[in-house]
Amino acid sequence: MSRSRIVIVGAGFAGYRAARTLSRKFRGSAEIVLVNPNDYFLYVPLLxxxxxxxxxxxxxxxxxxGTLRGVRLVLGEVDGVDLGARKITYVDPEGSAGELRYDRLVLxxxxxxxxxxxxxxxxxxxxFRGMPEALYLRDHITRQIAMAASSEDPAESDARCTFVVVGAGYTGTEVAAHGKLFTDSLAKQHRRAGNGLRGDRLPRWLLLDIAPRVLPELDRRLSRTAHRVLAKRGVEIRTGMSVKEATKEGVLLDDGEFVSTQSLIWCVGVRPDPLVEETGLPSEKGRLCVDEYLQVPGHPEVYACGDAAAVPDLTRPGEYTPMTGQHAVRQGKTVAHNVAASYGYGERRPYKHNDLGFTVDLGGLQAAANPLGVPLAGPLANAVMRAYHLAALPGNRVRVAADWLLDAVLPRQAVQLGLVRSWSVPLESSSPELARSPSGSGARGGRGTPGAGSARGPRSGD
Structure with a gap:
């Protein structure tokens, strides 16, 4: 076999696992190229x-x-796929255009x-999809508590101490759970320093969702556990509720209540990357249509998996696999086997997987989990959750475990560096993994939503 080129676009759960599996299968007999905006794989569940x-x-x-031996990394954002010429075009971090031809393409x-x-x-x-947004939120939370502590206006202090999370799914629930513990810790530190907030009042967190319960997509037992822990911690859970309008001063809820706040955190869910629709290939609700072998019909040289692909769920005929990391990892492994099979390395296999359960991190020693359908809560669930994450991490395990240990015995560090500004992480970004520059570039050149970079200018103190 002549040296063939396999191009993988994206280094998320699916892309990373596909690259790792392919590198082990081919061992240099094929050129494996991974195109990604950053030089790292982001383990999103711990964000x-x-x-x-x-x-x-x-x-x-x-x-x-450091972890993908034999894989050539190309830093860039893919902005076009030419199926006829079998090539992709991309823009590198410094704005230069490039192109790559492929024999096999994995999206x-x-x-x-x-x-x-x-x-x-x-x-x-x-x-809350990428590292820039997580870093911005950490700085923003720290800054709001500090400014609330120094404000002489009770109304302003209350607004800065109020945080609204929209979306009580997996991400929103974890953000609210960790956020409440974080702001409570920050408030206590300011009181000890003599900056104190009024009385012994703790920051206010609201978790909204139009669904009838938190974690609506997961087992009801996980939902009940999460609801109980959050409510006991002081998080106000508003189900059957959402935001009607957002302003600089706060948010108007569906029931007519206006909540003064400087912090609106959007966790209502995700949509497939806009690149999928730009390929012109058949899609299902924005997800690229593939068969059970993860191949694009009519283009046997093109494969797709993960959140961007509508993969038939063979365990539930007529449905597609959910957009979860658990499926993405396993689809990445399957697509690698099938790409290798197209070169005569083994037999191709259909993708089929039953969920093994989920874990939900509720901060501190609290968690909810149902490994293999067994419901767990509290410290035991927390231990299962952390063991799962350490096993799933492809690197940095010792460092993560060390940080967990230090957090358990030392006070939380409370400083804001101000490196990621509000305008650099617009919600309407087709590239949440990249912070936007002052010129408006940095998010696939503005591809997706026109003017997204200028929708929000720098604000005082932000």
Whole structure:
């Protein structure tokens, strides 16, 4: 076999696993190229711990060059796929255009923040999909508590101490759980320093969702556990509720209540990367249509998996696999086997997987889990959750475990560096993994939503 080129677009759960599996199968007999905007794989499930100051950013950022032996890394954002010429075009971090020809193409471009047509949300809310957004939120939370502690205006102090999370799914629940512990800790530190907030009042967190319960997509037992822990901690859970309008001063809820706040955190879900629709290939609700072998019909040289692909769920005929990391990892492994099979290395296999259960990190020693359907809560669930994450991490395990240990015995560090500004992480970004530059570039050149970079200018103190 002549040296063939296999191009993988995206280094998320699916792309990373596909690259790792292919490199082991071919061992240099094929050129494996991974195109990604960053030089790291982001372990998204631990991102809420970054925003709450439990983990340092590099702990959940696994080096691609350091862990993918035999894989050529190309830094860039893919902005076009030419199926006829079998090539992709991309823009590198310095704005230069490039192209790569391929013999096999694996699209694992993932997902971006899901938007809803609610007035003011695009201008005043921030998502939670990438490292820049997590770093911005950590700085923002720290800054708001500090400014609330120094304010002489009770109304301003209350607004800065109020945080609204929209979306009580997996991400929103974990962000609210960790965020409440983080802000309570910050408030106590300011009181000890003599800056104190009024009385012994703790910061206010609201978790909203139009669904009838938190974690609506997961087992009801996990939902009940999460609800109980959050409510006991002081998080106000508003189900059957959402935001009607967002302004600079706060948010208007569906029931007419206006909540004064400077913090609107958007976790309503995700949508497939816009690159999928730009390929012109058949799609299902924005996800690229593939068969059970993860191949694109009519283009046997093109494969897709992860959040960007509508993969038939063979365990539930007529449905597609959910957009979860658990499926993405296993699809990445399957697509690698099938790409290798197309060169005569083994037999191709259909993708089929039953969920093994989920874990939900509720901060501190609290968690909810149902490994293999067994419901767990509290410290035991927390131990299962942390063991799962350490096993799933492709690197940095010792560093993550060390950070967890330090967080258990030392006070939380409470400083804001101000490196990621509000305008650099717009909600309407097709590339949440990249912070936007002052010129408006840095998010696939503005591809996706026109003017997204200028929708929100720098604000005082932000």
């Amino acid at each position: 809420p711990e970054v925003s709450a100051g439990v983990l340092e950013p590099r702990r959940v950022s696994v080096s691609l060059a 694992t471009v993932g997902s971006v923040n899901k938007l809803l047509p609610i007035p003011g949300v695009a201008e005043h809310a921030h998502g």
